[in-house]
Amino acid sequence: MRFLVEGWLSAPHSYTTVNQFQCLALLERSGLQLFHREQPLAHGWQPIAGQLDPERSRRLAQIPAPDGDPVDGLLRIDSPYRLEPDPIARRSFVFATAEFGKLHHEYWQWMGCAQKTSKWAAAGGDRGAVVLTPSAWSRQGLIHSGAAPDRVVVLPHGVDPQIYHPLATADRANLRRAWDWEGCQVLLNVGGTIPRKGGDLLILALGTVMERSPQLRWVLKANDAVYGRDRGRAAWVNQVRSLLPTDRAQRLLDRTIYLNKFLSYQDMAKLYQAADGYVSPYRAEGFNLPVLEAIGCGLPVICTQGGPTDEFTNPAFTLPIASQLIEKPVQYPDGVSETVWMWEPDCDALVDCLETWLDRPQWQTATRTAGPAWVQSRFTWDHAVDKLLSLVAQQP
Template sequence: MDGSVELQIIVEGWRFIYHSYCVANQFQLLEMLASRRENIEIFHRDMPYIDRAWETKISLFDRPNETLLRSIPSPGVNQSADVTLRMYCPWDFSVSSSAQTWVFAATEWGVITRNVLDAMGVRSIAQTPVNSQVKIITPSAWSKAGLIRSGVEADRIAVVPLGVDPQIYYPAQGDRRQSLRDNFGWSNYFIFLNIGGQTDRKGIRPLLKAFAAVVDKYPHARLVLKGSELLYPSRDEIAEACRVVLDDAERARVLPRLIYTGTQLSFAEIAELYQAADVYVSPYLAEGFNLPVLEAAACGLLVICTEGGPTDDFTRSDFALRIESKFTAVVVDGETLFMLAPEWEHLTDLMLGAIEQPGIAAKARVAGPGFVAEHFSWRCGVDRLFEVIGGDKQGEDQSIFEPIIL
């Protein structure tokens, strides 16, 4: 490279919190800033959080990356560029002053929900300029299908998957893994792990029901749930799920074997949870991508996740077991949503099999990290992003991430 700037990008978004849009934005920014991309000039405009209570005092990254993120210059008030990329909610589909305007948008429930539309101040996505000059990047075929089902024209959307940083998410070897398990107090247990908001759509109810059956046979099993009290009332969601789906005998088995933390952790600390666990379990009902499944695979964990959703894009049989599910339309407060209903009995069988057949996890420990590093690093994701904003979005989007409209 000769050092000349070939592409100017203004990113408008969130930083420094553990929200999915923010996580994607920060890692994309760091990859764009990598030395091999010296012909890219980046500006960042911080957008207000939906809730000021989201502000956190901890550093999510190590000091060099934190410093790098904070060093990105802000654009001028009326500054234009080759591309403006918006990475925040509510979505803004108005045309920017840049040559191209792209909006990151993900749908979980198979459609754009009423809550999202209300936040934008419209009753329908058709009341926005979404099908004019602005285009959308979305992280999965499932999410793309939801946008199309809601009225977004297919040629306005490009699938750009999320990724992982292999310098953070990788398997811990030998003594290091044992040391982590000792520090967490997990040495004598078989650890099932789940990380996320612990809301109904994340699958907390089928997970608890299946775990109750697992510990009836294997009382040394433990379920570790990492929530985020900053963003969601995860502890309350778990308590409510226990009351709803478990009977008295099941609660008596589950509660002493349930380990919960809602503490804010850095990305490196989150990686240690993956590195120390035995299996990652995600019986989700509705997701736009489900990044923790990808992070877990990168750390060498066998993953058990719902079949038919966005994780189909980036999981393979040599490191992932898919839970049988049924695509279901549900009406909630007069609104039709679409979800995947995972079969908790099949989930139970898969969790039992993970304990009884250790060779499955041993195979995943090798296959998962290699696959993710090759195909779903943040470098791969940002390469794809640059293909898209450079006008080359046909081909890969069609062959690998072709959506199924249900």
């Protein structure tokens, strides 16, 4: 089988992570000839390197460019989306996500179709390519945006168990000792400075819970540095002080470790491996890969109920935050307004979940085996590639 990927291997974006690990899994398949064409970076981004170890990076760098001959399958994984099929491929696939229950106005602007009546058709979406998306929630959003239901397939993400796995007890203790986390209950969150990630709700909830839990620490891994911008700690501190009374705000600031620097996948895994829990009170996601990575490392997770994480979590290691699907009006700089859909977690329910997590140390211990076993049996990149190649093998 000849397979071509057109996408990002160096962009500061989650699509790069998906593409890197899928390509590495594809390289392991016998009888498959893989090609890759790097796509231009969007939005003035600068390329990044160092996410993977040198050997994996070398393997990706050695994937050949396409030779011009026909291929059995083509996968595009970049943005703006190019929905039209390519005649060089027997089957064409496009990776896309709809975090807000639809492709919002800015997506259509990037695709050059914002002024069109039938936007999906204008973008080439009715010409036969299959759209791959990582969750049923995202699939429904793409259908709402004009995609034909029989042309949108859910292809869940995965994790690499060689990177995302629990540490041995002694190794974990040594890591926590080195980071001065002994005797603490450490709660990790990734991306909480982005509004749709629900960081404001987490500030409010932790402001309450920390009053009775002096051992609780919050590790906030911000993503600003990865995307080449820095809203920075100062802006986050201002947000904390605007949301909480003075005493609660200072307590939370004193007990929070704010990280805003680039981390490799291996270093990111160490955060998961050393922490005691992961929390994600998100409002809008296409999948939410950090939740799955945390589960793979043995963490109990607290996350929004109703969204895409419902599709890969399990009560054995998950506390769901009761949430409500809401319509939210949005106004764009060009004057266009529209309604998007978001999950709004209940802040009191988030407080209850945090307190339950703190009060169940035996359950926390049990998740260290239950979560990784669940992930390794269902949600690795090998599972994702199995489904991808089965789709390529089907007749158009």
